Amino acid sequence: MRPFAYERAATAEEALARCDEETRYLGGGTNLVDLMRLGVERPARLVDVTRLPHDRIEERSSGALRIGAAVRNSDLTAHPAVRRHHPMLVQAVLSGASGQIRNQATVGGNLLQRTRCSYFQDITKPCNKREPGTGCPAIDGEHHNLAILGHSESCVATHPSDMAVALAALDATVLTRGRGGERAIPLADFYRLPGSHPERDTTLEPGELVTAVEVPPLAMPSRYRKVRERASFAFALVSIAAAADVRDGVVRDCRIALGGVAHRPWRARRAEDHLRGRPLTRENLAGAADQELAAAHPLRDNAYKLRLARNLIVRTLLELGERA
Amino acid sequence: MNAIGSRSRVEGREKVTGEARYAVEHPVPGAAYAWVVQSTVAKGEITAFDTADAEALPGVLTVLTPDNAPELAPVSDGELAVLQGRKVSYRGQIVAAVVAETLETAREAARLVRVTYAARRHDVRLTPDHPGRYTPDEAEDGPWQARQGDPEDAFRAAPVRIDCTFTTPAEHNNPMEPHATLAAWDGDALTVHDSNQGPSTVRSTLAKVFELDPARVRVISPHIGGGFGSKGTPRPNVVLAAMAARAVGRPVKLAFTRRQMYALTGYRSPTVQRVRLGAAEDGRLTTIIHESFEQSSTVREFAEESTTPTRVMYRAPNRRTAYHLTRLDVPSTSWMRAPGDAPGMFALESAMDELAVVLGLDPIELRVRNEPDGHPEDGRPFSSRNLVACLREGAARFGWSDRDPTPGVRRVGRRLVGTGVAAATYPVLRSPAQATARANADGSYTVRIAAIDLGTGARTALGLIAAETLKADPAQVTVEIGDSDLPRAGLAGGSAGTAGWGTAVVRACEALLSKLNGHVPPEGVEAAADTTEEVKGQGDEYARHSFGAHFAEVEVDVDTGEIRVPRMLGVFATGRIVNAKAARSQFLGGMIMGLGMALMEESVLDEAFGDHLTADLAQYHIPANADVRDLDAVWLDEHDPHVNPMGTKGIGEIGIVGAAAAITNAVHHATGVRFRTLPLTPPRVLPEL
Amino acid sequence: MDGVDTSITLTVNGREHRLRIDVRSSLLDVLREDLGLTGSKKGCDQGQCGACTVLLDGRRANACLALAVAQDGAEVTTVEGLADGDALSPLQRAFIERDAFQCGYCTPGQLCSATGMLEEAARGWPSAVTGDLTADPDLDETEIRERMSGNLCRCGAYEGIVAAVKEARA
Structure with a gap:
């Protein structure tokens, strides 16, 4: 690990003022510290943003929740209003990592964690995300848990966050503060597809600080389901955050987002559009899934994700319908 | 369930308070830290080192490379020739090491060492028809191939035939404590605190490598954070730590990182196994042919010996077992819990299940019908063999009699449910040892032997054995182990620890009893034993093996391919049990590793780069707490007078043997699909449902 | 080492320590190497095994992922601090x-x-x-x-x- 200067910021202004190209903001550190030890990240300066006044969850009069970026993952899942209104968000966060890590990790850090692609994490190998222009060995190499949607010739990585998948389904907004002032970035615009610049995960400007996430109210039952290679404490193969308003057997409204399939949480809008107004049947759900997955381009060893994603859409929505 | 005793571990308090110190945790003033640099090519030559930046870093004491490393005496294990040349034989090989004042400086300096290679094209792909395939001349457990009758002709003539190929992946032992050594020199005397499975072996190896009088080498290892075979042979860490300590004239701590372990501390070879079974309509086997194709590094020959267990399992007049190796440019394979037996019995016991299905015969009944009277190859009597009793006891406890054999018909919601059975076996081994037993004037006893406790509960078990021989309360017996200055003993490996050490402890205690005449003088009375003659003199008039049976229930999610194991039972006939409490834990631990083998463990080799890329615990999955549900292990009361004075057979490994097959057989019962490639992860399972 | 060392205060198992540490050190390494509290284990150093778990300001946390410098002023309980004197928890x-x-x-x-x-x-x-x-x-x-x-x-x-x-x- 390269030696670094460590500073604690008390305010967002202070954090911004100290941030340069070689600076990283430090939240819980559960991903950043690992990446520093692996040599993937070599910041000259860490600005600790955990003491910023971003550690509260506020209920707005609109019914929206404003979740501070420094809120610990476990505090998010313990919060009564979040538990009451957003089961899929709670379940998503609880299905990620371990109890220990959730106590340390912050909401902002969770959003900004990096892919767990093997090649990205191994500095002795090429990786366009880590070192642009060096190539992507995953395309012909080991990629059984990499992307099927939205990937490019330069990168097939997936985004590892569970929480972000739920936030995508919730139409959340990421609130930031940068040199140009404050921004509210819809989650749909927050994460990027890799294209020819896989080194950029998000649309954040250099130095821009995530201060909070705003979650609008959602009056539908919801749930998060994650499939992985052991029963707990593993990253998703495919996961789904889903919500549905089903009345008289008809889908009035729904939200579907997939995890583990793309460089960003994958909001399945085509599937949603297909379902709205249709009876909640296995057939319609399968049709909706197929609409969404028609754009998929599985790699040599990850075509199973198509079927897995399809089955999760069908099953999860049916289960939500049964509850209605 | 009988046992000599049932005691909590004597070092339990140390372990729950954090007082128990493992290798590099021993407080030594002035210790420096070593960090290794690993090759980034799989094959080739190093053409240049640039160590200037690393050496310029404040706090760096030295950078060791093949250019300045001291010459070591050669030993048979090529992995121990650390920094002895510029040849690179696998990706991740140690090519340099940094010694520095702090861990962080050592890590950063290691990154700054620049190594230039002339890479050559590597070959890391194991295939059954690899042109480099050969059959090793000898193996530890007997000939590489055995043949009786005319197995191929018998197979062609058999009314019922099974011919299938099974594939098991590379697997890494992953003990929780990474391999680590704290080495210190005092003149030409070397002391290491080291994480290993046999201090006497580490001592003799270090003495050879550094050309020292063994009496000047001491290996101290009171607590070991697991090994599962990976610490059974001394690893590069112990040699390099000693080399580094000598180079800087200070004690040196060297702990491999988890990632480094995937190249440097051994792993189970992947296997491709073809099993052919020929049977009569009534299920009686006429022929068994089991071949295995495995890999070895170019540095160290090691055979997984997957076909060995097949030689003792079932009666068949015609039989052939053989394994073949291919030397590849891969990290060195080595022992992992039940080497050979674990993958071999996965293949054989899966094939037996396939045969039972084809015959429409209950899989337990099929095994009973093929139970041999004596050793299937030579007819020697078994010292004891209770496979059938294990199967029957397990069937009764598990509720096997109600089982509908039809595959793929039990459904609970979106899950398919099934049950499976498989047999287990493991050889009874023992190595010679020395021990002393001492009666102290206060009525207590001290037993000393260079045994080691990897988590097996050896200290506690040997105390129970000594107490039984001495007719004393176990609380009166102190057992000293984990130090090469103690009487010489063999490895904790091959499930032979308690048998070998216990024999020496019994003999030492017997010798002590014969010396005692009711009065213990203030200086105490001591007796010693050496079981070399006894162990070497044990004839092979009996075939000595443990047996067992695994039962598993699985649920397979039809939408996701996820498999859960709500219930698992192991029934074992392993001679006399010493410590009921620890024995049960060890059986369960083996079964859980078998569950990992069946469902999740896989080291994926990157063919382009030549290394295992699942090189951490987030990518190499071992079972977590949530993977384990209702799990039970029981044993039969088995009396075997032909193994050793305790009547024990060894329990450390049989728990994993057959466990994976029980689970995959249950998956077949649940789904009707036969999976012949491990592990059964959703990516493999879902497409077949 | 210039620019690398820094000072922090940690209260570990009820005892306050003023420490001079390498800014890169994890809480785990400070506990094990600087304070000799080797009860907390290093199994992976990546937050993937949990062997380093301690109570950090009362909550369980992986000490290997916590930079010590960021824990300045924290209260830490390690396995060595779970018992009450000789009485095990x-x-x-x-x-x-x-x-x-x-x-x-x-x-x-x-x-x-x-x-x-x-x-x-x-x-x-x-x-x-x-x-x-x-x-x-x-x-x-x-x-x-x-x-x-x-x-x-x-x-x-x-x-x-x-x-x-x-x-x-x-």
Whole structure:
């Protein structure tokens, strides 16, 4: 690990003022510290943003929740209003990592964690995300848990966050503060597809600080389901955050987002559009899934994700319908 | 369930308070830290080192490379020739090491060492028809191939035939404590605190490598954070730590990182196994042919010996077992819990299940019908063999009699449910040892032997054995182990620890009893034993093996391919049990590793780069707490007078043997699909449902 | 080393330490190498095994992922601080009694994790297997297994760990 200067910021202004190209903001550190030890990240300066006044969850009069970026993952899942209104968000966060890590990790850090692609994490190998222009060995190499949607010739990585998948389904907004002032970035615009610049995960400007996430109210039952290679404490193969308003057997409204399939949480809008107004049947759900997955381009060893994603859409929505 | 005793571990308090110190945790003033640099090519030559930046870093004491490393005496294990040349034989090989004042400086300096290679094209792909395939001349457990009758002709003539190929992946032992050594020199005397499975072996190896009088080498290892075979042979860490300590004239701590372990501390070879079974309509086997194709590094020959267990399992007049190796440019394979037996019995016991299905015969009944009277190859009597009793006891406890054999018909919601059975076996081994037993004037006893406790509960078990021989309360017996200055003993490996050490402890205690005449003088009375003659003199008039049976229930999610194991039972006939409490834990631990083998463990080799890329615990999955549900292990009361004075057979490994097959057989019962490639992860399972 | 050393204050097991540390050091390395508190184990140094679990300001945390410099002023409880003098905690006693470990290397992390986990459950925190997220969870075996899954045990002592946690809680 390269030696670094460590500073604690008390305010967002202070954090911004100290941030340069070689600076990283430090939240819980559960991903950043690992990446520093692996040599993937070599910041000259860490600005600790955990003491910023971003550690509260506020209920707005609109019914929206404003979740501070420094809120610990476990505090998010313990919060009564979040538990009451957003089961899929709670379940998503609880299905990620371990109890220990959730106590340390912050909401902002969770959003900004990096892919767990093997090649990205191994500095002795090429990786366009880590070192642009060096190539992507995953395309012909080991990629059984990499992307099927939205990937490019330069990168097939997936985004590892569970929480972000739920936030995508919730139409959340990421609130930031940068040199140009404050921004509210819809989650749909927050994460990027890799294209020819896989080194950029998000649309954040250099130095821009995530201060909070705003979650609008959602009056539908919801749930998060994650499939992985052991029963707990593993990253998703495919996961789904889903919500549905089903009345008289008809889908009035729904939200579907997939995890583990793309460089960003994958909001399945085509599937949603297909379902709205249709009876909640296995057939319609399968049709909706197929609409969404028609754009998929599985790699040599990850075509199973198509079927897995399809089955999760069908099953999860049916289960939500049964509850209605 | 009988046992000599049932005691909590004597070092339990140390372990729950954090007082128990493992290798590099021993407080030594002035210790420096070593960090290794690993090759980034799989094959080739190093053409240049640039160590200037690393050496310029404040706090760096030295950078060791093949250019300045001291010459070591050669030993048979090529992995121990650390920094002895510029040849690179696998990706991740140690090519340099940094010694520095702090861990962080050592890590950063290691990154700054620049190594230039002339890479050559590597070959890391194991295939059954690899042109480099050969059959090793000898193996530890007997000939590489055995043949009786005319197995191929018998197979062609058999009314019922099974011919299938099974594939098991590379697997890494992953003990929780990474391999680590704290080495210190005092003149030409070397002391290491080291994480290993046999201090006497580490001592003799270090003495050879550094050309020292063994009496000047001491290996101290009171607590070991697991090994599962990976610490059974001394690893590069112990040699390099000693080399580094000598180079800087200070004690040196060297702990491999988890990632480094995937190249440097051994792993189970992947296997491709073809099993052919020929049977009569009534299920009686006429022929068994089991071949295995495995890999070895170019540095160290090691055979997984997957076909060995097949030689003792079932009666068949015609039989052939053989394994073949291919030397590849891969990290060195080595022992992992039940080497050979674990993958071999996965293949054989899966094939037996396939045969039972084809015959429409209950899989337990099929095994009973093929139970041999004596050793299937030579007819020697078994010292004891209770496979059938294990199967029957397990069937009764598990509720096997109600089982509908039809595959793929039990459904609970979106899950398919099934049950499976498989047999287990493991050889009874023992190595010679020395021990002393001492009666102290206060009525207590001290037993000393260079045994080691990897988590097996050896200290506690040997105390129970000594107490039984001495007719004393176990609380009166102190057992000293984990130090090469103690009487010489063999490895904790091959499930032979308690048998070998216990024999020496019994003999030492017997010798002590014969010396005692009711009065213990203030200086105490001591007796010693050496079981070399006894162990070497044990004839092979009996075939000595443990047996067992695994039962598993699985649920397979039809939408996701996820498999859960709500219930698992192991029934074992392993001679006399010493410590009921620890024995049960060890059986369960083996079964859980078998569950990992069946469902999740896989080291994926990157063919382009030549290394295992699942090189951490987030990518190499071992079972977590949530993977384990209702799990039970029981044993039969088995009396075997032909193994050793305790009547024990060894329990450390049989728990994993057959466990994976029980689970995959249950998956077949649940789904009707036969999976012949491990592990059964959703990516493999879902497409077949 | 210039520019690398920094000073922090840590209260570990009730005792305050003023420490000069390498800014890159993890809390785990400071505990093990600087304070000689080697009870906290290094199993992976990546937050993937849980052997380094300590209580950080009362909550269970992976000491390997915590930069020590960022914990300036924190209160840390390690396995060495779980007992009350010579009196083992109920969890420590139950771990011995239920044979909840073999090699013992994951044990300090399991104990600290279980200590923190029981506190979380007492506060009504849900887990990934909690059915009704609005109710206080019932800490049954399924809940314990899920909540303890951040602590890997290669010896496979999980059954004993679950039994010990249940017993200590009773």
